[in-house]
Amino acid sequence: xxxxxxxxxxxxxxxxxxxxxxxxxxxxxxxxxxxxxxxxxxxxxxxxxxxxxxxxxxxxxxxxxxxxxxxxxxxxxxxxxxxxxxxxxxxxxxxxxxxxxxxxxxxxxxxxxxxxxxxxxxxxxxxxxxxxxxxxxxxxxxxxxxxxxxxxxxxxxxxxxxxxxxxxxxxxxxxxxxxxxxxxxxxxxxxxxxxxxxxxxxxxxxxxxxxxxxxxxxxxxxxxxxxxxxxxxxxxxxxxxxxxxxxxxxxxxxxxxxxxxxxxxxxxxxxxxxxxxxxxxxxxxxxxxxxxxxxxxxxxxxxxxxxxxxxxxxxxxxxxxxxxxxxxxxxxxxxxxxxxxxxxxxxxxxxxxxxxxxxxxxxxxxxxxxxxxxxxxxxxxxxxxxxxxxxxxxxxxx
Amino acid sequence: xxxxxxxxxxxxxxxxxxxxxxxxxxxxxxxxxxxxxxxxxxxxxxxxxxxx
Ligand SMILES: Cc1cc2nc3c(=O)[nH]c(=O)nc-3n(C[C@H](O)[C@H](O)[C@H](O)COP(=O)(O)O)c2cc1C
Ligand SMILES: [Fe+2]
Ligand SMILES: [Fe+2]
Ligand SMILES: [Zn+2]
Numbered sequence: 001x002x003x004x005x006x007x008x009x010x011x012x013x014x015x016x017x018x019x020x021x022x023x024x025x026x027x028x029x030x031x032x033x034x035x036x037x038x039x040x041x042x043x044x045x046x047x048x049x050x051x052x053x054x055x056x057x058x059x060x061x062x063x064x065x066x067x068x069x070x071x072x073x074x075x076x077x078x079x080x081x082x083x084x085x086x087x088x089x090x091x092x093x094x095x096x097x098x099x100x101x102x103x104x105x106x107x108x109x110x111x112x113x114x115x116x117x118x119x120x121x122x123x124x125x126x127x128x129x130x131x132x133x134x135x136x137x138x139x140x141x142x143x144x145x146x147x148x149x150x151x152x153x154x155x156x157x158x159x160x161x162x163x164x165x166x167x168x169x170x171x172x173x174x175x176x177x178x179x180x181x182x183x184x185x186x187x188x189x190x191x192x193x194x195x196x197x198x199x200x201x202x203x204x205x206x207x208x209x210x211x212x213x214x215x216x217x218x219x220x221x222x223x224x225x226x227x228x229x230x231x232x233x234x235x236x237x238x239x240x241x242x243x244x245x246x247x248x249x250x251x252x253x254x255x256x257x258x259x260x261x262x263x264x265x266x267x268x269x270x271x272x273x274x275x276x277x278x279x280x281x282x283x284x285x286x287x288x289x290x291x292x293x294x295x296x297x298x299x300x301x302x303x304x305x306x307x308x309x310x311x312x313x314x315x316x317x318x319x320x321x322x323x324x325x326x327x328x329x330x331x332x333x334x335x336x337x338x339x340x341x342x343x344x345x346x347x348x349x350x351x352x353x354x355x356x357x358x359x360x361x362x363x364x365x366x367x368x369x370x371x372x373x374x375x376x377x378x379x380x381x382x383x384x385x386x387x388x389x390x391x392x393x394x395x396x397x398x
Numbered sequence: 399x400x401x402x403x404x405x406x407x408x409x410x411x412x413x414x415x416x417x418x419x420x421x422x423x424x425x426x427x428x429x430x431x432x433x434x435x436x437x438x439x440x441x442x443x444x445x446x447x448x449x450x
Contacts (some may be wrong), residue, residue: 141407143406144406144407144438
């Protein structure tokens with residue numbers, strides 16, 4: 001049970017906490033998450049977003065502690081993904097199946113193809129306003145942040161932005177606001193950005209510029225996951241500005257996997273080389289670190305080094321998993337180098353270089369290949385590669 | 399020649415084509431190769447809607 005709290009005059013947070021979830025569509029959620037939904041009372045009562053289907057009853061019961069759910073007049077769906085839309089059928093069944101469902105043009109299409117039925121859609125787009133009593137609700141389409149249907153709902157009086165997944169964090173706890181949790185929440189917001197929004201960074205930049213131009217008063221930002229930004233909403237806006245610029249910093253992430261630890265030895269030597277140049281480094285074994293945590297480390301790195309042994313004429317499957325994932329999130333402005341141990345054919349380093357090229361990373365070395373177990377000379381070559389990566393990075397940042 | 403809008407909001411304007419992906423200015427949407435995809439989101443041609 002989630003104690004519905006009044007976040008502003010007549011506005012309640014009525015969503016649900018998912019304390020148990022540890023794998024959110026392939027993203028590790030060590031602290032669970034929340035599905036936030038908001039009840040706005042007034043001349044007409046409005047529900048903004050819902051929760052995952054399995055929390056539908058809990059949502060209804062949360063609402064019941066504030067008003068009779070049948071008194072909800074309008075439902076707004078900011079985003080079709082099922083963590084927010086899953087309980088829409090249940091809600092409509094409870095409040096009246098023909099109650100209006102406000103969403104974007106793509107929202108209407110996507111909701112239809114999720115539930116294979118029709119709804120009483122009221123399609124809205126950027127700039128459209130809904131006036132109910134003394135409240136003005138305006139809409140802003142945010143296509144591809146992070147789905148085609150995504151939009152923001154903004155409450156003009158009070159300056160409250162309901163931002164769907166944007167500015168969210170996968171975090172379930174007994175804190176509801178930024179001022180209650182402090183900076184502890186930032187790594188969660190950063191992980192969310194790195195794994196859900198990074199590849200849409202140019203759109204995030206454009207959105208931030210639009211919002212600045214619109215001169216929106218932002219007293220509160222209510223995302224659909226995690227805590228609400230009320231004390232200092234500009235903090236998360238500034239973070240999004242920083243993350244979406246993808247400016248490289250003096251940091252290298254060394255990512256590797258290994259079967260018999262030869263590539264491990266190489267990775268450690270490269271790491272020592274990087275450290276010897278006073279550049280920050282994270283050494284991440286892909287069977288110890290979740291892909292989503294590796295991604296979170298990559299966003300502010302200026303370089304990545306990836307190591308894989310050759311297995312069956314290819315790269316190691318866990319490295320392929322992580323590389324596919326990184327590639328999809330399109331990190332920019334990074335230098336890259338590959339390394340790996342092999343036995344007889346040794347394709348891995350070449351395959352990694354090809355991947356880097358497709359990702360438009362800047363390959364600064366042909367990479368280090370070692371046959372079987374690295375000897376002292378091989379380890380020195382690896383150390384030197386680490387030095388070269390670090391020095392090149394420092395030159396670029398200078 | 400009509401403009402077409404992708405699900406992601408990208409607009410294909412035949413006047414501009416998609417030179418980054420080898421599509422010359424002046425190419426009608428109907429004449430884009432079948433394997434052409436949205437340069438922003440990767441969606442295939444059948445995700446586009448004709449604009450009026
Ligand atoms: C984080 C995320 C990213 C997605 N990216 C894409 C994409 O790039 N292209 C696409 O066609 N669908 C994308 N989708 C939509 C999924 O493919 C779609 O929801 C699908 O129905 C999921 O199938 P499943 O239920 O078997 O997982 C994405 C979904 C999520 C959650
Ligand atoms: Fe989402
Ligand atoms: Fe979500
Ligand atoms: Zn598109």
